[in-house]
Amino acid sequence: MRVDKFLWCTRYFKTRSIATEAIKKGHVSINGQQAKPSREVFATDKIALRKDQINYKITVLDLPQNRVGAKLVDVYRKDETPKEEFERFELLKLAKEHYRSKGDGRPTKKERRDIDDYTNENFEEDGIE
Known part of the structure; x- marks a missing residue:
């Protein structure tokens, strides 16, 4: 075989x-x-x-x-x-598994984008650009 x-x-x-x-x-x-x-x-x-x-x-x-x-x-x-x-x-x-757990240290690139999207939505609702 x-x-x-x-x-x-x-x-x-x-x-x-x-x-x-x-x-x-x-x-x-x-x-x-x-x-x-x-x-x-x-x-x-x-x-x-x-x-x-x-x-x-x-x-x-x-x-x-x-x-x-x-x-x-x-x-x-x-x-x-x-x-x-x-x-x-x-x-x-x-x-x-030793890498940082979520919420520890600096945000990752994806987390940073999510934060930017969230803050931009809040500014647009308040009429601030």
Whole structure:
């Protein structure tokens, strides 16, 4: 089975074309070698995959005939991704939430426009231009 089809069947990517793009960009390697989308995958192959800033490590156990349900994915692959990868991803998400909350500091460009629109409407109602 092709590696792009395998990654699509085991639900790592939503479509095969997205899987193919990721492989062409060099985000997937099989047994330590850079892969092409048409590369065949066999049982016991080790796949390293980078997706959403997480480095997944997968061992192929069996090849599915077609796309499988989420509950059956573990029959076809063994996920050996270290927990540290997921913890690092959680820290990245928390870092992104660190930005200012609404109402703190200087107004954003959109907030500034809203303020200007509001003040201009009030001046026009009072007859002041």
